[in-house]
Amino acid sequence: MASLLRSLSFLVVVAAVVGRAMGAGYSTPVFKATPWKLAYATFYGDESASETMGGACGYGNLFSSGYGTATAALSSVLFKNGYGCGQCFQLRCVNSKWCYKYSPMVTITGTNLCPPNWAQDSNNGGWCNPPRTHFDMAKPAFMKIAQWNGGIVPVMFRRVACIRRGGVRLSFQGNGYWLLVYVMNVAGGGDIASMWVKGSKTGWISMSHNWGASYQAFATLGGQALSFKFTSYTSHETLIAYNVAPPNWQTGMTYSANVNFH
Missing domain, CATH: 2.60.40.760 (Expansin, cellulose-binding-like domain)
Structure with a gap:
């Protein structure tokens, strides 16, 4: 686990430096990335990500509002009654046969709520039941870190600064x-x-x-x-x-x- 965290930290630093060098967008001078933590991820919708449009944050069309398909619905512990809207997370699939071999990372934005499903056990369908930390990702984002037929995978995640274009x-x-x-x-x-x-x-x-x-x-x-x-x-x-x-x-x-x- 320690070697995994060191590797993730190195890659984040490289990505940040490259982003600044390329002028990828605007950021803010204060926010610092958080430590890595363990959670789980699933996906909803299809490759078009049409089912992820709108959502509990009120962003409407995610393409015109700047978020695209790199998005996820957040479980309640992350959504925080809407105060988690717009937060950016970096995820990497770990410890699953469904993870891609080189475990690429993806940065996503929280744009929706993954509500509790109390009719299902938290470990069998009720993935977003409190107090679970869970990401229900747009399918295109999920497919960047794991094979879609895996359904659910463990992930390491951290909050990162959001870099945006256009103000x-x-x-x-x-x-x-x-x-x-x-x-x-x-x-x-x-x-x-x-x-x-x-x-x-x-x-x-x-x-x-x-x-x-x-x-x-x-x-x-x-x-x-x-x-x-x-x-x-x-x-x-x-x-x-x-x-x-x-x-x-x-x-x-x-x-x-x-x-x-x-």
Whole structure:
């Protein structure tokens, strides 16, 4: 086990250096990878990953929101009532005949909840029953680490920094008196603990957690340019995105934001 952990740590460092050299996207300066732990992984859907679209985080179409098929539904212990949405994990299949010979790693994003199935035993179908740590992966992601006909495999996993392209994406819903925002494509910790909105005529207004990766403000914000402030759930860093949406912003639209780190 010690030699396996040393090998995994070496590969993660190499991947991080290569990512920076290639300019793979934007990250944040604070988040540090966590130690490796043991869990299990299954998959759902088919090679198209169409069944993984949408989900409990509210990201909708995972291709347009920046996540693609490198995703997984998280068991409750990882999902954390939605605060685990957007977190990135590196996984490698271990100690199974279904693992690929050279045990490649895959980095996935938590985009959905794998709910408990109390009708099944935790070791026989109820894979996501608390307190189990489990990843129900999109099939294309699972097939990068193991043969699909294995069904379920043990994995080593760790939290890693999310590297994203194009800045934070904010999808607006609601109306002139209630703004609901889905937060996507967050780098670094990838997650959101708290959020604020500021109109061009207001101070910072605290937004409450609605569900998944969405936050809401009950305020009259129409006709104002909007700025947003976020705090990461795990790294506790604060990201500020100024003038994300113009005064004529509309619900149903998605706005991209460059961020400053504090």
